[in-house]
Amino acid sequence: MPQTPNDLLIPSRRAFLSMAGMGAAAAMLPTPAWSFAAQQFPTLRSQIDAYVASKKAAGVVAAIGRGLAAPEVIKAGTLAIGDTTPVDLDTLFRVYSMTKPVTGMAAMLLIGEGKMALDQPISDFLPEYKEMRVLIDPAKSLDSVPAKTQITVRHLLTHTAGLGYSIITKGPLLKAYMANGINPGQVSRIPIPGFEPGAPTPDLKTFAERLAKLPLIAEPGTKWSYSISLDLLGRVIEVASGMEFDAFLKARLFDPLKMTSSYFQVPQSEVKRLTTNYAVFGGALIPIDPAASSIYLDKPAFAFGGAGLVCSTSDYDRFLAMLLGGGELDGVRVIAPEAVALGMTDLLPAGVSTDGTFAAGAGFGAGGRVGKGATEGVFGWGGAAGTIAFVDTRRKVRATGMVQYMPSNAYGFHEDFGKWVVADLQG
Structure with a gap:
């Protein structure tokens, strides 16, 4: 860059x-x-x-x-x-x-134990991800169509789930991420020019539920796009393991x-x-x-x-x-x-x-x-x-x-x- x-x-x-x-x-x-x-x-x-x-x-x-x-x-x-x-x-x-x-x-630990599979839909653990939608034109609007493929564990591991990232994503989806507190982490308690914090980040369960309501930037499994997928994977691990x-x-x-x-x-x-x-x-x-x-x-x-x-x-x-x-x-x-x-x-x-x-x-x-x-x-x-x-x-x-x-x-x-x-x- x-x-x-x-x-x-x-x-x-x-x-x-x-x-x-x-x-x-x-x-x-x-x-x-x-x-x-x-x-x-x-x-x-x-x-x-x-x-x-x-x-x-x-x-x-x-x-x-x-x-x-x-x-x-x-x-x-x-x-x-x-x-x-x-x-x-x-x-x-x-x-x-x-x-x-x-x-x-x-995640590989749980895959090795048979508690999840690489190509298993994450909707098996998080039902709210069963019917995702994909943006038609990410640069212009949040208009979307139904996704043809479900997000899998493989997709989350490899940044191919179609999810965005507030440090990468632009346009209307970025605004929706920021409004819902879909943030990738923390940097400082000191205000930093150009670094808008957005809404407060919720707990992991709420984070995953809010993210599921927002459209994807690409059909799952079709594009490598650096994303918040490993944060979402943390929630999948919680459900699959029964532990926070x-x-x-x-x-x-x-x-x-x-x-x-x-x-x-x-x-x-x-x-x-x-x-x-x-x-x-x-x-x-x-x-x-x-x-x-x-x-x-x-x-x-x-x-x-x-x-x-x-x-x-x-x-x-x-x-x-x-x-x-x-x-x-x-x-x-x-x-x-x-x-x-x-x-x-x-x-x-x-x-x-x-x-x-x-x-x-x-x-x-x-x-x-x-x-x-x-x-x-x-x-x-x-x-x-x-x-x-x-x-x-x-x-x-x-x-x-x-x-x-x-x-x-x-x-x-x-x-x-x-x-x-x-x-x-x-x-």
Whole structure:
């Protein structure tokens, strides 16, 4: 998405969040053999140091692991500009859309247990989605016709359900989303120019019910369109599992994987580990969500399955290690091996292309981009505040990069992180 200097001066909702998932695997370059012989990671270290020295970021943490071994950690900077607390593996970062693969794999867990199926209509769990309608001309009106196909679990996982996103959608449907509180997450309690909050976001059940009453932007299964589908999937998971979505994640993923620093609401006791989030204005970092008064200290409207998590680098690395372990980590199995492997393959419906989208040139799996050709085996996604993570199941490598600034494409960290990793592993 092209960016003008004005985008850095007065960021809009779209500028802040529309790059939320871009590049998690896009920058991963093919390489015949990777080596951990030179474990100093000179490229990563120099680039991370430069980001902090030039004040492009207050603090940066990267974790690179081979197989299930403990990761190599490269870090620089502090929790906030002017703070003296250094960032480390336990520092808390807002990972935004890196929540999507977590939600995706939670669905794969249930698929592995036979509690839902990949091509099962979600109306089996949420009857209000049985008779959806599709917009005739999304740019002009909310006039619609009956959908020919029901939304399935596959469609939600792969952004092919025909749902919109307030950070992407335009026209009358955007106005309807905003009026109904159909928002993708939270950024700050500080008013931000160009970032209209819309109506209050309701609880997850009400969110799903309101969304069902609005038309789709495309026939389900026909178009890749970045969307609120992973948030809706959280509601499907609730019904299929009989547990509230956040409780399900904690009981079935976070606790078994010892992911003790993954939150939808950061406890007051953990503020000392929370970063400050920044907006890039005219090349300078302006705090928009200071840790001490962060919006993430409040209970959210619901656990946003598409963009709600705050995580430590250590926790997200453990999630990636579980993926490399085929659904198992430290002898504890959380997902059936066949289900986790399926979730990292291209699940796009036949005939759907990602050309011209955030996932251009790749397939899409359970909430994350899937590499093709030379990058086959790569699965991952990124977040609106610059975070990025992926696994390479062919070369048995995992990588997580954490920064905190918005929009994520204000600087090149999001796009370049994978290139730096490859450069060092080839060295």
